[in-house]
Amino acid sequence: MSAAVAPRSPAARSAPRTYERYRVSVQEYVTFREQGFLVVKGLVSEDDVAEIREHTEDILYQRVALPGVAPAPVATPGSGGHSAILDPSAVEDIARRYVRIHMLHRHLEIHERYLLHPRILDVLEALIGPDVLAMQTMLFIKPPGSDGQGYHQDSYYIPTLPDSLCGAWLAIDPADEANGCMHFAVGSQCEPIYPDADNRRGHYPLGELQDLTIIDNASDTDETRNGLAPIARRYEPRWQTVPADPGDVVFFAGHVVHWSYANRTRDRFRRSFVGHYCNARSFTQWGGGNAAHILARGGTHLPYAQPRFGTPCAANQPRTAAPVAPAPTMMAAEGLMLATPTDAERLDPSAHDH
Numbered sequence: 257m258s259a260a261v262a263p264r265s266p267a268a269r270s271a272p273r274t275y276e277r278y279r280v281s282v283q284e285y286v287t288f289r290e291q292g293f294l295v296v297k298g299l300v301s302e303d304d305v306a307e308i309r310e311h312t313e314d315i316l317y318q319r320v321a322l323p324g325v326a327p328a329p330v331a332t333p334g335s336g337g338h339s340a341i342l343d344p345s346a347v348e349d350i351a352r353r354y355v356r357i358h359m360l361h362r363h364l365e366i367h368e369r370y371l372l373h374p375r376i377l378d379v380l381e382a383l384i385g386p387d388v389l390a391m392q393t394m395l396f397i398k399p400p401g402s403d404g405q406g407y408h409q410d411s412y413y414i415p416t417l418p419d420s421l422c423g424a425w426l427a428i429d430p431a432d433e434a435n436g437c438m439h440f441a442v443g444s445q446c447e448p449i450y451p452d453a454d455n456r457r458g459h460y461p462l463g464e465l466q467d468l469t470i471i472d473n474a475s476d477t478d479e480t481r482n483g484l485a486p487i488a489r490r491y492e493p494r495w496q497t498v499p500a501d502p503g504d505v506v507f508f509a510g511h512v513v514h515w516s517y518a519n520r521t522r523d524r525f526r527r528s529f530v531g532h533y534c535n536a537r538s539f540t541q542w543g544g545g546n547a548a549h550i551l552a553r554g555g556t557h558l559p560y561a562q563p564r565f566g567t568p569c570a571a572n573q574p575r576t577a578a579p580v581a582p583a584p585t586m587m588a589a590e591g592l593m594l595a596t597p598t599d600a601e602r603l604d605p606s607a608h609d610h
């Protein structure tokens with residue numbers, strides 16, 4: 257199995273990391289809203305990608321224990337222990353165990369650090385912030401032959417109110433059509449979330465949208481079973497296949513219908529690290545509620561958690577008091593909107609008393 261980026265040098269490993277702030281452009285902001293997703297090329301450095309790739313190999317070669325995952329037959333390390341050359345007999349077992357591993361940021365420092373990667377948070381701050389709550393991590397190993405994930409909307413799984421969910425998908429390996437890159441139905445970010453029959457995730461009070469279809473089997477790779485297929489197909493002329501290079505990050509909105517196909521290669525992994533975030537002022541009951549998720553940027557009136565491994569982020573940094581601007585007259589929070597003397601006259605009955 258090939259590794260596209262060289263492992264980090266010992267000097268790079270010990271060097272303190274500094275990150276240049278990434279500043280999102282107006283065009284990127286608009287693209288995110290128009291497409292439902294935004295690719296930021298090379299957002300994460302080669303050194304950082306090499307670190308997380310090495311970590312996936314530590315998982316594959318069982319140099320790191322995972323909570324709740326029983327040890328597998330040991331894979332054969334490649335030269336220098338870095339390239340992911342595997343005993344073919346191990347691949348099937350790995351595919352079964354490690355296609356996707358959830359929530360390791362609550363157990364492993366490195367997952368917390370990549371969930372709170374400063375450059376990823378810079379982008380989120382602009383797209384869904386300024387207050388950002390870091391909620392979820394998934395590490396996709398997706399070895400050769402492993403399945404994809406059928407049409408789905410992430411906010412269906414992770415409800416936030418108001419809904420501000422955003423995924424950040426970091427490519428660890430080159431991802432393309434053959435090894436199962438991401439696909440998006442552009443335009444579907446404007447769709448509501450389609451609930452299942454018992455609306456068990458409580459997205460909408462019943463009847464809020466009069467003609468909302470109930471769907472079942474979101475994420476099913478069988479198109480005939482996946483209830484979101486008719487919605488996805490409606491946008492077919494605007495479907496986009498999104499290949500990515502290591503270090504690229506794909507940001508995608510909670511409502512956009514997206515999917516990935518199987519890894520059809522015989523010898524290439526498709527590894528990626530995915531974080532899910534919302535605006536820190538959205539309420540959520542998911543995953544233990546707001547109090548269980550880390551305040552990554554900004555502030556909030558809602559509860560939040562500290563990062564367990566101390567990764568620097570808003571939760572553990574001293575708050576700098578933001579200057580409070582006086583409320584503009586036009587948008588005054590209370591009382592009448594008195595925009596001009598003419599308006600005042602219009603609103604004052606005595607002004608017409610002549």
Ligand SMILES: O=C(O)CCC(=O)C(=O)O
Binds near residue numbers: 410425436437516528
């Ligand atoms: O990486 C994939 O194959 C699917 C990822 C995805 O759909 C998600 O993170 O919501």
